[in-house]
Amino acid sequence: MRANDHGAGIRNQVVQAAYAMFARRGIHAVSMAEIEDGAGLSAEVVGEWFSSRDEVGAAFLQRREVEWFYGVVEAGIKQRGVSPEDRLLAIFDVFDEWFQRDDYEACTFITVMLEADPDHPLGLARLGHLSRIRDIIAAFANEARLDDLDNFCLSWHILMKGAVISAVDGDTRAAARAKTMARALIAHHRPGLAFAEDNSFQEAASWLEAGF
Template sequence: MSKNKRSELLQKALLLFYRNGFHATGMDLVAKETGVSKTSIYKHFRTKEELILAVLRLRDEGFRNDLYRRMEETSETPQGQLLALFDVLKDWFKEDSFKGCMFIKASAEFQDKNHAINAQAFAHKQLLTDHLAKLATQAGYPHPEDLARKLVILKEGAIVMAAMSHTTASADEAKEIAKVLLAD
């Protein structure tokens, strides 16, 4: 499988897993929807779990790069970027393709804390927390790691509520709470 074909497989598998869930998406469906035979898929990914891990890495990189870029475009200051997080989320919630967070879904479907997929999902959240802590440090907050964890909790709650309510209101509500945290 060429590098382009592998990339295309991962992109299509990402959309399938995001839309249908991990357990509900069988390898027969992945093969059918991607046009890649199961034999070829298994030459590159020994198991479905290896494919899921590769998809999560792809989603992590793409999501974080897009999120950070859009936060920087929204505000030039670290404090402004911390608030911009919720503006970017609101834009995401408006997208027709929004179906919640792939990492929350992965963690829910693979709940064992020692499972590689659960660990990969948590690693994504930790990278986001680290980035917010860096911004909080640059903004001069006294306990940047604590603040970052609280902002991530707000972010995750907003995502879950947006997915469940099918509205964007939770982004605005989380931003209002974030303003209080940032003012303290």
Template sequence: MPEQTAPRTRRRPAYERAVATADRLFYEQGIHAVGVDQIASAADISKASLYTHFRTKDDLVVGYLTGRSTAWQEHVAAELPSRGETARDRLLAVFDMLGEWFVLPGYHGCPFINAEAEYGEGHPTHEVTLAHRDWVRQLFEGLLTEAGHDDPTGTALQLCLLYDGAMASAQADATRPWAAAARSAAGRLV
């Protein structure tokens, strides 16, 4: 009978390690502050392997932001139905979810606002940011429409300002209840 060996643990593929590492480092330290060498080293992959999956650092940054957007959208879609019986309740719950994020260790603000501050218009990240912001606006507009609000389009823009303002404020000063303040203001709008 052959000798039994311990089962080998399978490592995640290089692509997954690169994306997870880039996500963590870009969010913690900023995109410009993190180099490809640092990502490759921390992910335990070669630079050649990294460049096999991502032609440029910009491609990796776009992947990071796309992943962040997808994760937040999936989180909201999974959580929102159980957060309130009415569309108004669910809309206000979006601000509760922000508040839950703000108090987690390692909150460093909105990754999209941060990317815009580093790159801005004309960079490939700008399109990802616009798409994410459009999703947030559509989320609010849809909930306002469902609630029977008389100006869902205009009010959705106002809610986006509260949403963004709460994230930026919580990044600058974590000692105050920014999400609760944004939720209260949103409640007056809807």
């Protein structure tokens, strides 16, 4: 593919046209013809820059990562959190605001996560996105001097993904519930502290007994 300003403009036009459709309906539900119509470009012109809908989808996921995770989530974390632990927990405050919005949607997060094989271009894009999120979590956890970082990051990611899926199911308080469990997870990974003796764990355990 040519790398010039004209080409960048066409690529941007195509991805911009596909963005709302992908975000609302998921990638697999949108046809290449719809993308071409939305961009106001012929199949021949679009085909010069994208060989398939999935390639457009991968470009969309990259843009969404920049605009949503780095532009909204990471920025919100830095605004709210003072300590490294505060910044970790602030993830769920940002999620909570997101879940309350009238235009909340997570269609692409869910469909790509569940449908794309790991060796598929969309699957590779998804794995890269999730890996970069874990890198950010690991950096905060390292600053907080938590132990067993790999296990912590994987467990933390379960809470994040679970909150998103639960919000799609209609639980607008999913982020607040996940934040309670997140406090317990942080306590569990503080060096030298007994998980069962920490108040954060007791709080999470009480919540689980009452409402899960």
